[in-house]
Amino acid sequence: MTALLELHNVSKRFGGLQALRELSFAIEEGEILGLIGPNGAGKSTLFNLINGVYTPDSGRIVFRGADITGEKPYRIARRGLARTHQIVQPLSNMTVLENCMVGACFGRENLPLARADEAARDAIAVAGLEERAGTPGIQLTIAGKKRLELARALAASPVLLLLDEVLAGLNPTEVERMIGVIRRIRERGVTVLIIEHLMQAIMSLSDRIVVLNFGEKLAEGMPAEVARNAQVIEAYLGDPRLAAELQSGT
Amino acid sequence: MPPLLRRPFFWIIALVIAVFAIAPAIGNNVELRESLLLAALYITLASNLNVMLGYTGYVNFGSIVFFGLGGYLCVWLVSSYAWPLGASLLVAGIAVGALALIFGLGILRLRGAFFALATIGIVEAVQAFAENFTPWGGSAGIYLSSAIFQPMGGPARALWSIYFLMVAVMGLSLYLSYLIKISKFGLGLLAIGQNEDAAAILGVPTPLYKALAYSASAFLPAIAGGLYFFKSAFIQPSDAFDLTLSTEALVVAMLGGQGTVTGVALGAYLYEELRGYLLTSETFSNFQLVLSGVLLLLIVLFFPSGLMGWIYSRFPCARKVLE
Numbered sequence: 076m077t078a079l080l081e082l083h084n085v086s087k088r089f090g091g092l093q094a095l096r097e098l099s100f101a102i103e104e105g106e107i108l109g110l111i112g113p114n115g116a117g118k119s120t121l122f123n124l125i126n127g128v129y130t131p132d133s134g135r136i137v138f139r140g141a142d143i144t145g146e147k148p149y150r151i152a153r154r155g156l157a158r159t160h161q162i163v164q165p166l167s168n169m170t171v172l173e174n175c176m177v178g179a180c181f182g183r184e185n186l187p188l189a190r191a192d193e194a195a196r197d198a199i200a201v202a203g204l205e206e207r208a209g210t211p212g213i214q215l216t217i218a219g220k221k222r223l224e225l226a227r228a229l230a231a232s233p234v235l236l237l238l239d240e241v242l243a244g245l246n247p248t249e250v251e252r253m254i255g256v257i258r259r260i261r262e263r264g265v266t267v268l269i270i271e272h273l274m275q276a277i278m279s280l281s282d283r284i285v286v287l288n289f290g291e292k293l294a295e296g297m298p299a300e301v302a303r304n305a306q307v308i309e310a311y312l313g314d315p316r317l318a319a320e321l322q323s324g325t
Numbered sequence: 326m327p328p329l330l331r332r333p334f335f336w337i338i339a340l341v342i343a344v345f346a347i348a349p350a351i352g353n354n355v356e357l358r359e360s361l362l363l364a365a366l367y368i369t370l371a372s373n374l375n376v377m378l379g380y381t382g383y384v385n386f387g388s389i390v391f392f393g394l395g396g397y398l399c400v401w402l403v404s405s406y407a408w409p410l411g412a413s414l415l416v417a418g419i420a421v422g423a424l425a426l427i428f429g430l431g432i433l434r435l436r437g438a439f440f441a442l443a444t445i446g447i448v449e450a451v452q453a454f455a456e457n458f459t460p461w462g463g464s465a466g467i468y469l470s471s472a473i474f475q476p477m478g479g480p481a482r483a484l485w486s487i488y489f490l491m492v493a494v495m496g497l498s499l500y501l502s503y504l505i506k507i508s509k510f511g512l513g514l515l516a517i518g519q520n521e522d523a524a525a526i527l528g529v530p531t532p533l534y535k536a537l538a539y540s541a542s543a544f545l546p547a548i549a550g551g552l553y554f555f556k557s558a559f560i561q562p563s564d565a566f567d568l569t570l571s572t573e574a575l576v577v578a579m580l581g582g583q584g585t586v587t588g589v590a591l592g593a594y595l596y597e598e599l600r601g602y603l604l605t606s607e608t609f610s611n612f613q614l615v616l617s618g619v620l621l622l623l624i625v626l627f628f629p630s631g632l633m634g635w636i637y638s639r640f641p642c643a644r645k646v647l648e
Contacts (some may be wrong), residue, residue, distance in 0.1 A: 126526060152528030164526075166519035177516045180509050181528030188509050231528065 078137075079104045079235055079266050080125070085134035087120055087290075094120040095290040097134070102235070107257070107267040109281030109298070111274075113310060116287040118270045119161055122237050125268075126158050127151045139234065155183035157233035159224035161240045161270075165212030171223055172208045175199055175230040182231020195230045202226035202256060218249045222256075229260065236260065238269040242276055254280060274320040278302065286310070334503060334586075334648050341590070342496040346489060355484075360601055362488050362556075365495040367593040369549045370570070371577040372498040372586070373542040376505055378575065379584030381538050382518030383433070386571055387444035388546065390451050393565030394421050395547025396554035397455060400467050403555065405460065409476070414490075414551040421547035422540050429539035433532065436521070445568070452566040466561030473558060487556045491549065498545045503586045503648055505541065514538055518584075569614065573600075576621045581632050587647040588633025595632075 078101040087095045095117045102108050110118050123129045125136060127148040136144045143151055157178070166174050175195035179186050186194055199208055202222045207215060212223055221241050228236055238257070242250050254276055261267055271277040277284070278298045286294040286301060288310045294301050301307055311317045329335055345365060349358035374388045398417035402408040408416075432443040456464045477483035505511040513534050516524035525531045554560040573596070581592020596617070603609040603616060624631060637644050 128522075128526070148525045149528050149530045152526060158526060160523075164520055164523040166516050166523060169515060169519055173512070173515075177512060177524065177529065178527050180512055181530075185528075188512070191509075227527065 077104055078102065079139060080268070081135075081137040082125075083135040083137070085121075085124060085131045085136060087117075087124055087129060087131050093290050095124070095131075098287075098290070098292055099134075100285050100292060100295060102266060102268055104266055105261075105264065106282040107261055107269060107280055109277040109284040110268060110270045110287065111272075111277060111284060112287035112293070115289075117290040118287055119239060120290075121287070122158060122239055122268075122270065125151075125237065126156055149181070152182060152231065153185065155232075155234035156237070157182060157228035157231045157235075158237035159221070159228050159239055159241055161243070163217070163220040163224055165215070165220055165223055167213035168211050170209050170211055171199060171204055171215070171226070172196070174212050174223055175227050178227040178230035179232075182233065184232050191230075194232065195226075198226045198230035201229055201259060203252065217244050218246075221245065221253070225253075225256065225260075229265075233265060235266045235268065238267060238271075240270055240272065242271055242273050250276060274317065329504075332507075333646050337587075337647070338496065338499045338503065341499070342492060345492045345495065349488070350485075358485070358488050360597070362491050363601070364594050364597040365491045366549055366553060367574070367577055367597045368590050369491075369495045369498045370546055370574040371581070371589045371593040372495075372502045373544075373546050374574045375578050375583060375586075375589045376502055376514070376538050376542040378578055379582075379589065380505065380511060380514040380518055381535060382521075383436075383535070383539075384441045384575070385444045385539075385542075386441050386568070386575070387446075387448040388542070388574055389566060389568060389571035390444075390448045391421050391425065391543040391546040392550035392553070392570070393448075393455075393562075393567075394424070394451060395550035396560050396565050397461055397467075397550075398547070399551030400469060400554050400560045401461060403473060404467055404469050410551075410555060413555075414548045417551045418544045418548040422544040425543035426536055426540035429536035430532065433535040433539060448566050448568060448571070452562050455562040455565065462561075464562055466559060466564075469555070469558035471558065473555075484556065487552055491552050494545055494549050494552065499586060499590060501541065501545065502589075505538075506586060506648055510534065510537070515584075572621075573617060576617050576624075579624050579631055580620065582630055582634050585631075585633040585648060588631055588636075592632055 080102040082099050084097045084099055085095060086097055112118055124131050127146050130145040135142055138154060138156060166177065172195055175198050176191045179191035179194040180188065199205055202225045204222050204226055207219060215223055225241060242253055245253060257267065257280060269277065281298055283296065284298050284301045285292060286307050293310055294304045294307050345361055349361055370388065370392065374385060377383045377385045395417040398420055399413040402413040402416060403410065428447060432440060435443050455461050461467060474480045474483035477486050513529040516527065516529050517531055517534060521531060577593045577596045578589050580596060582588030600613055603613045628635065
């Protein structure tokens with residue numbers, strides 16, 4: 076296996092807040108890597124650095140062998156990196172199909188309109204939104220909008236998919252279905268980096284886990300190893316319920 | 326492009342152009358021609374503004390700068406270098422389009438109200454330039470001698486030729502905004518209009534697309550400006566860069582329904598007719614602008630999707646035929 080995405084000593088500071096400090100890790104091709112950590116640990120900031128919304132203060136980000144540090148989001152998208160947002164960002168007055176066509180047209184394959192239509196319908200089917208294809212994005216439920224985020228990212232036929240809390244706000248049935256969708260996406264050969272607060276879900280989905288705390292890497296390893304790691308448990312002790320969940324999660 | 330010919334909307338536009346071209350020619354109706362010339366001008370300005378306002382979601386208060394600059398370049402080339410009208414128009418259009426691309430790459434970094442203010446700033450700056458640029462006659466402007474119409478067969482025939490050219494520019498504007506709307510480029514612009522950050526993350530090259538949209542919306546208004554001021558045989562800064570016309574173009578686009586091709590054209594036509602009526606009426610002639618202000622307020626408050634929004638909600642099937 077070769078590394079698809081590598082982070083080398085990436086740091087980012089917002090004013091007085093050191094959001095990320097000297098963070099390094101790599102994602103192997105084909106794996107699902109889980110990213111966990113208490114609130115404010117820097118998880119979403121990390122996503123924004125990887126896909127070019129922010130530029131790191133120092134360090135390098137290498138994607139498929141090319142240095143993408145400081146590149147614009149639309150260039151990184153073209154290289155085959157797609158993401159979803161924790162706070163959903165639908166193109167409000169455009170239909171689900173149109174939303175996904177934007178992903179297909181301007182994503183990795185840079186498809187012409189007619190073929191983007193096919194790719195979009197395909198992605199909509201994977202995300203289970205077929206019946207909503209003609210609905211404007213803004214009229215979907217929260218679960219629907221999360222699926223739209225996923226379908227739109229998939230339509231770009233990405234090599235690497237960043238999922239930012241796609242399970243948050245869903246009910247248990249919806250969580251089950253979404254986990255199924257994520258597994259299917261991986262079976263298609265897409266590498267996944269996922270942020271999630273639902274411990275049970277992330278422990279069962281991920282091949283490996285990286286734990287962030289106060290912008291630094293606290294631990295990295297298989298889900299079972301991470302769950303036994305004393306430092307990780309300590310970091311979560313502020314929230315005993317989560318710590319208990321972490322230990323029983325595997 | 327055969328698939329395009331199969332779309333009904335393509336033929337609807339062709340029909341509109343044909344009506345504009347034929348109606349005044351029947352019986353040599355000069356009065357109707359002058360009224361339709363202004364309607365064609367408003368449709369041109371509003372349709373091109375719509376590419377920025379309706380698709381990309383950027384409020385351009387200074388779209389008039391394209392019209393005025395095009396007018397200046399054309400009249401200048403004709404008067405100082407004795408260029409033929411056709412070549413002057415084309416060069417004016419291309420030059421203004423290229424200039425807009427450069428401006429666009431700069432000011433389109435701004436968003437919302439800041440962008441809108443910058444567009445007003447551009448109008449003021451270009452007007453100040455024209456007022457102080459000696460080859461353009463400074464604030465006195467440029468006059469064309471009446472001999473200018475001789476190569477076109479005398480003033481009477483020249484005015485007809487200018488009218489048909491203006492109708493052609495209007496037709497091209499309608500086709501341009503329609504083609505942009507159904508293209509991949511248009512999809513990218515609509516995505517920017519909905520959520521620019523999300524669009525960039527999905528891979529839409531936002532700075533380039535915005536600048537291209539700005540530039541595309543400059544080309545035909547510049548040619549229309551050339552025609553308009555060639556017809557007047559006179560241009561001066563206060564006429565060429567009159568912000569009123571910019572504002573009217575915004576009112577028209579919003580009246581008809583920003584983002585739609587049909588609505589904007591319909592809005593422009595209706596507005597021009599209303600304006601013509603008010604200007605010639607004894608009671609209202611001083612209130613024409615007051616009325617357009619009130620109209621804009623009413624639309625923004627009660628009909629944000631304009632005439633077309635009302636038609637779409639009343640007749641959902643219209644959505645399929647009228648873009």
